[in-house]
Amino acid sequence: MEKQSRLLCSELCVQSRLYEVTLNCAILAWKDIQIAKKHTGRAIYGAVKAGSYCVPVCEIIAVQEKEDDSPCKNTGKWQKVPQSPADSCQHAFTVFYVERTRQHCWWCNNVTFHCSEHSLCLLWVQTIREQLALMTNRPKSLLVYINPYGGKQRGKQIYDHKVAPIFSRASISTDVIVTERANHARDHLKTEADLKKYDGVVCVGGDGMFSEIMHGLVSRMQQEAGVDENSIEETLMPCGLRIGIIPAGSTDCVCFATVGSNDPVTSALHIVVGDSQPMDICSVHNEDRFLRYSVSLLGYGFYGDVLTDSERKRWMGPARYDISGVKTFLSHRYYEGTVSFLPAEGNLGTPRDKMQCRTGCSVCRQSSSDKLVGKNEDSVSDAECQDTWTVIRGKFLAINAASMSCACPRSPKGLSPSAHLADGTTDLILVRKCSRLDFLRHLLRHTNKDDQFDHSFVEVYRVKQFRFTPRYQECDSEVDLRDSGATGKRFLSQICREHRACGCMPSQSNWNCDGEILPHTAIQVRVHCQLIKLFARGIEEQQVFEDPYTHCAI
Ligand SMILES: CCCCCCCCCCCCC/C=C/[C@@H](O)[C@H](COP(=O)(O)O)NC(=O)CCCCCCCCCCCCCCC
Ligand SMILES: Nc1ncnc2c1ncn2[C@@H]1O[C@H](COP(=O)(O)OP(=O)(O)O)[C@@H](O)[C@H]1O
Numbered sequence: 411m412e413k414q415s416r417l418l419c420s421e422l423c424v425q426s427r428l429y430e431v432t433l434n435c436a437i438l439a440w441k442d443i444q445i446a447k448k449h450t451g452r453a454i455y456g457a458v459k460a461g462s463y464c465v466p467v468c469e470i471i472a473v474q475e476k477e478d479d480s481p482c483k484n485t486g487k488w489q490k491v492p493q494s495p496a497d498s499c500q501h502a503f504t505v506f507y508v509e510r511t512r513q514h515c516w517w518c519n520n521v522t523f524h525c526s527e528h529s530l531c532l533l534w535v536q537t538i539r540e541q542l543a544l545m546t547n548r549p550k551s552l553l554v555y556i557n558p559y560g561g562k563q564r565g566k567q568i569y570d571h572k573v574a575p576i577f578s579r580a581s582i583s584t585d586v587i588v589t590e591r592a593n594h595a596r597d598h599l600k601t602e603a604d605l606k607k608y609d610g611v612v613c614v615g616g617d618g619m620f621s622e623i624m625h626g627l628v629s630r631m632q633q634e635a636g637v638d639e640n641s642i643e644e645t646l647m648p649c650g651l652r653i654g655i656i657p658a659g660s661t662d663c664v665c666f667a668t669v670g671s672n673d674p675v676t677s678a679l680h681i682v683v684g685d686s687q688p689m690d691i692c693s694v695h696n697e698d699r700f701l702r703y704s705v706s707l708l709g710y711g712f713y714g715d716v717l718t719d720s721e722r723k724r725w726m727g728p729a730r731y732d733i734s735g736v737k738t739f740l741s742h743r744y745y746e747g748t749v750s751f752l753p754a755e756g757n758l759g760t761p762r763d764k765m766q767c768r769t770g771c772s773v774c775r776q777s778s779s780d781k782l783v784g785k786n787e788d789s790v791s792d793a794e795c796q797d798t799w800t801v802i803r804g805k806f807l808a809i810n811a812a813s814m815s816c817a818c819p820r821s822p823k824g825l826s827p828s829a830h831l832a833d834g835t836t837d838l839i840l841v842r843k844c845s846r847l848d849f850l851r852h853l854l855r856h857t858n859k860d861d862q863f864d865h866s867f868v869e870v871y872r873v874k875q876f877r878f879t880p881r882y883q884e885c886d887s888e889v890d891l892r893d894s895g896a897t898g899k900r901f902l903s904q905i906c907r908e909h910r911a912c913g914c915m916p917s918q919s920n921w922n923c924d925g926e927i928l929p930h931t932a933i934q935v936r937v938h939c940q941l942i943k944l945f946a947r948g949i950e951e952q953q954v955f956e957d958p959y960t961h962c963a964i
């Protein structure tokens with residue numbers, strides 16, 4: 411702290427005690443003068459900073475002059491001859507700042523400093539505001555979309571009571587749209603919204619709502635840049651506007667995996683301080699048709715069936731996933747097909763390396779610099795990399811691609827605990843046909859510390875692209891390849907249909923794409939490195955030791 415030059419240093423009162431308050435461009439600190447004097451020359455192990463507090467300037471939310479409610483004035487003490495320094499402090503200002511609580515949650519704390527001179531009070535307010543104004547990464551104007559029907563249908567309430575007061579405290583202006591139908595936000599962003607007016611877009615809802623916002627922004631960006639989304643070979647244009655997520659949904663996995671909690675106040679504070687977390691996006695195609703983008707889970711088999719069943723139970727709220735989960739588990743269906751993938755190369759780690767993606771992740775940083783020099787652009791044509799594709803055929807209970815950990819309250823470490831938010835890869839998890847008991851063991855490991863990949867029937871690969879073809883589609887394409895004519899094709903398709911009808915062969919599942927059901931089962935997927943940015947910083951490492959007095963890591 412000594413290295414930073416001081417901007418201000420004054421003796422001010424906090425709750426009738428005198429503090430030495432200092433401000434430099436990085437830190438606001440206040441030290442109880444009496445305690446400091448008492449401890450001079452004595453080394454008190456573990457409490458060297460007793461009575462000292464500090465807040466990084468980048469975590470100050472706002473500063474406000476406080477008028478006419480000084481404790482001295484309220485008690486009438488101002489009429490007497492001042493007995494202590496505190497008695498003469500009639501002017502005050504309040505600093506609102508981020509304080510960390512448990513489990514990566516933040517809340518907005520405040521401290522009020524009293525001064526004897528109004529001019530001194532103004533000087534402090536003005537200087538702190540000048541420092542805040544230097545933080546150009548902070549948003550000033552936001553476009554907010556609220557899904558009133560997400561999760562427990564509390565989106566509007568959460569926004570009005572917990573988030574709007576924080577934005578207004580931080581002088582952020584907002585335009586708020588409460589959606590009236592599914593895809594309202596997506597369509598508005600894609601075609602109508604005047605995006606130049608805003609520094610970011612905020613979505614209040616669950617993963618489905620986030621997906622709408624992301625689709626609206628990404629598609630708008632491609633339209634404006636003349637990029638054809640239907641071509642899987644195209645390099646997509648990254649989005650400039652950051653997205654903030656206020657969790658008010660059923661799974662809230664994107665929020666949980668990028669912030670570390672599903673607490674609306676924490677998310678609002680990450681938006682206010684202007685955090686930025688780049689994130690990968692998968693494009694999903696069927697032949698030459700663009701279907702959707704995915705940021706978290708693309709799941710066929712188990713998670714596809716859970717979602718399909720749960721859509722009929724939307725009225726149950728978040729519990730629908732548990733009910734459908736048990737039902738799907740008991741039905742124990744497996745699906746046949748072929749998965750082909752292009753493995754990730756370079757220093758991108760492996761899904762089992764226990765190198766979890768955390769704030770400032772070195773793997774993601776490396777991918778970012780590789781992206782800048784065009785090193786990880788994998789727009790390789792099929793012909794060029796034909797022999798590097800790995801092909802796996804089999805019977806699967808689940809095929810999951812996790813582009814991020816997919817940590818959520820149901821599974822705090824997620825589907826792939828070591829997946830990275832912004833490394834340009836997705837972790838492809840193949841769960842082959844196994845007994846119910848083994849599958850249950852595998853599922854249970856998502857909720858405890860055991861390794862869910864440590865089973866003979868589970869394989870996991872870090873990939874940049876993959877394809878899936880279900881068995882029945884293979885029948886059709888084999889016929890095409892053999893060019894056996896329309897009669898042969900009809901004959902084989904009929905066999906497939908008949909087998910499906912008599913139940914002797916399992917039918918097809920659906921793809922769960924971030925909580926939406928895809929209309930096709932044969933898909934091609936490609937990861938696009940760091941295509942969007944969120945108002946988040948990834949999950950912070952837990953502080954090893956937090957000073958109980960300053961609440962700063964020492
Ligand atoms: C035995 C306990 C097993 C617990 C296994 C939990 C694994 C959970 C991994 C969740 C990954 C979530 C990835 C994110 C998906 C979301 O995009 C997406 C949409 O979210 P939104 O509604 O907020 O818009 N959400 C989902 O697709 C929901 C997936 C939730 C799956 C829950 C599965 C519960 C399984 C329970 C099995 C119980 C077996 C018990 C046998 C006696
Ligand atoms: N006003 C609305 N009416 C109905 N559906 C909506 C509305 N706004 C958004 N949606 C849709 O609701 C779905 C679920 O939203 P989400 O916020 O993700 O909640 P949940 O996590 O409970 O699924 C999304 O697919 C979204 O497109």
Ligand SMILES: [Ca+2]
Pocket residue numbers: 690812813814829830831832833834835836
């Ligand atoms: Ca990734």
